[in-house]
Structures are given as C-alpha cells and as structure tokens.
Ligand SMILES: NC(=O)c1ccc[n+]([C@@H]2O[C@H](COP(=O)([O-])OP(=O)(O)OC[C@H]3O[C@@H](n4cnc5c(N)ncnc54)[C@H](O)[C@@H]3O)[C@@H](O)[C@H]2O)c1
C-alpha cells in the first residue's frame with residue numbers, strides 16, 4: 001500500500017497532539033483530529049490555530065478538527081493516541097466501539113497509570129481487546145512540541161512488537177525534519193518516557209535552588225540508573241533506556257527550559273507549593289502523577305529508587321526540598337552498578 005493512502009486519526013489536541021497532527025497534515029495526509037474541548041475545536045476551526053495549547057502555528061486544511069470520537073477513529077489504518085495518561089483509559093473506552101479490527105494504535109503519551117501501574121499500550125490493549133498485541137505501538141523520544149511544530153530537526157523512536165508494524169509507524173511519521181528509528185521494546189520505550197519526567201522534576205528543583213551544575217549531572221546520571229532498575233525489572237532492554245526514549249529524552253527534559261516537568265520542579269525548588277503550580281497550569285506535567293505510580297511500584301517490587309522517592313516526599317508528603325539533598329548525599333556508600341547488574 002502507498003503509505004500516503006494511510007487513513008489516520010489523531011486523538012488528543014494538546015501541544016503534542018497538535019504538533020504531530022500538523023506534522024502529518026504538512027506531509028500531505030488528510031486526517032481527523034479529535035479535540036476534547038468544544039471551545040478548542042471552535043478556536044481551531046475559526047483561526048486555524050490551537051491558541052489554547054500550541055499558539056503561534058498555523059494548521060493546514062488537511063487537518064480536520066472534530067469533537068466526534070467516532071469520526072476520528074472509525075475506518076482508520078492508524079490512530080495516534082496523545083491524551084494525558086490519566087485520561088487514556090476513559091478515552092479508549094469511549095472510542096472502543098468505533099475502532100476497526102486492523103487499526104494500528106500508537107501511543108505518544110508518557111505516563112504510568114496510578115491505580116494499576118500500567119503503561120499506555122497495556123491500558124489500550126486491555127480495553128481495545130479485539131486487536132492483537134502487535135497492533136499497538138509507541139512513539140517517544142526527545143521532542144518538545146513547539147520545536148517539532150517549528151520544523152526543528154528531531155529524532156525519536158517508534159516501538160512495536162512486530163518489525164513491520166514499527167516500520168509502518170516509522171514511514172508514516174518520518175519527514176526530512178523528523179527522523180524515526182524503530183525498536184521492538186515497547187516496555188523500555190514507555191518506561192523511559194514516563195520516568196524521565198520524574199527525574200526532570202528533581203533536576204528542575206535542583207536548578208530552582210541554584211545548586212550548581214554538578215548536582216544536576218548527578219541527578220541525570222543516577223536518575224538513569226533508577227530508570228534501568230525499574231525498567232529491567234519490568235522487562236525493558238537496558239539498551240532502550242540508553243537510547244532516544246531513555247537517555248535522549250531524559251537529557252532533553254532535565255536541561256530544557258521548555259519542559260513542563262522541569263518547570264514544575266524549578267518552581268518547587270524556588271519554594272512554591274505544588275497545588276499553586278498545578279492550578280496555574282492548563283497543560284499537563286505528567287511527572288507529578290507518574291511519581292506516585294513509580295514510588296508505589298518501587299515499594300511493591302522492592303526496587304530501590306531513592307531520587308524518585310525524594311521527589312515523592314516533596315510533592316506528596318510536604319518534605320522540605322532542601323532536606324532531600326542531605327538524605328540523598330547521606331545514603332550508604334555503594335558500587336555504582338548496584339541494583340542494575
Ligand atoms: N508537549 C510536548 O512537548 C510533549 C512531547 C512528547 C510527549 N508529550 C506527551 O503527550 C501527552 C499529551 O500532552 P500534550 O502536551 O499534548 O497536552 P497538553 O498538556 O498540551 O494539553 C492537555 C491536553 O489534555 C486534554 N484533556 C484534558 N482533560 C481531558 C479529558 N478528560 N479527556 C481527554 N483529554 C483531556 C486537553 O484537551 C489537552 O489536549 C502527555 O502524555 C505528554 O507527556 C508531550
């Protein structure tokens with residue numbers, strides 16, 4: 001089949017859903033784009049711009065905005081899921097009756113569900129239970145929506161169990177400025193994308209406290225160790241976590257001022273309280289909810305994740321952020337690879 005004949009739906013019109021829908025429409029696909037809020041649909045229809053979530057970028061006519069989930073998913077070869085992770089279950093349930101049997105469902109969302117500790121493709125396959133496992137894929141990696149929308153060269157990973165599915169996703173999304181590599185590790189690709197947001201909150205807090213560059217590099221590196229510990233416990237390949245969806249995204253999010261998660265952390269480091277920060281944001285900082293999941297998973301699976309535990313204590317137990325530094329630095333001395341090998 002000619003790849004340009006692929007029928008595509010995009011579900012979610014935050015910054016990332018809009019940037020990816022724009023990328024596909026600019027490439028020449030006509031696609032249906034599901035928007036949650038009626039007023040955002042009106043805004044896009046009227047101004048050809050998502051002023052609420054991705055202001056400043058004009059959206060081509062090939063991108064057809066709708067509030068009707070049936071229109072967005074029925075008869076599609078590929079549906080891209082890009083809603084906040086805590087909405088994934090409800091949105092998947094709503095769209096289930098309209099999903100076609102051969103659809104490839106790709107998640108570009110980054111998170112782990114609080115109640116079940118499930119990654120996004122597991123939620124999707126539990127709900128859209130008539131699709132085979134190899135029909136679920138992931139798109140992840142270092143990619144700020146604003147930069148993708150601006151055509152800044154960006155490199156990401158597409159994961160699926162079957163090579164032909166991963167390559168299909170790769171071919172649909174690749175453009176001269178958006179390079180997509182394939183892998184088959186859907187667990188590692190999603191654990192990397194979810195956990196880097198928790199570490200980015202820590203890195204932001206470190207910068208918010210003006211601690212210096214050494215501690216931030218330490219957080220990034222030891223954060224990767226924690227991603228490896230939990231990821232490998234769940235079946236991830238450590239090499240995936242050394243790739244785009246792991247180190248690549250960790251580095252971007254822990255150092256990039258465009259990151260919502262880093263920004264939440266920075267404000268925490270400057271002494272602001274979480275409730276105030278969140279109430280001023282319309283966008284989602286996935287790391288906040290993911291911290292809760294990862295913390296509870298570490299307890300349940302007995303995996304030592306000291307940085308994630310400190311982020312949890314600051315976000316949810318009112319622990320003063322300065323105390324976390326003392327606690328992390330005061331831990332017993334050990335081998336660098338303890339808990340990883
Ligand atoms: N923004 C980025 O640069 C970026 C890059 C890569 C991945 N992601 C991931 O993409 C996912 C979506 O983030 P985003 O940046 O596009 O969103 P956003 O933070 O820009 O906007 C929030 C979105 O949530 C939607 N929403 C709110 N309540 C909802 C509900 N009950 N049901 C369905 N949708 C609801 C809003 O309509 C809006 O589209 C997240 O998992 C995020 O981590 C974002």
Ligand SMILES: O=P(O)(O)OC[C@H](O)CO
Pocket residue numbers: 110141142143144145197200249252253258259260261262284285286
């Ligand atoms: O703005 P953040 O922190 O949600 O990060 C966005 C993307 O995940 C970066 O790859």
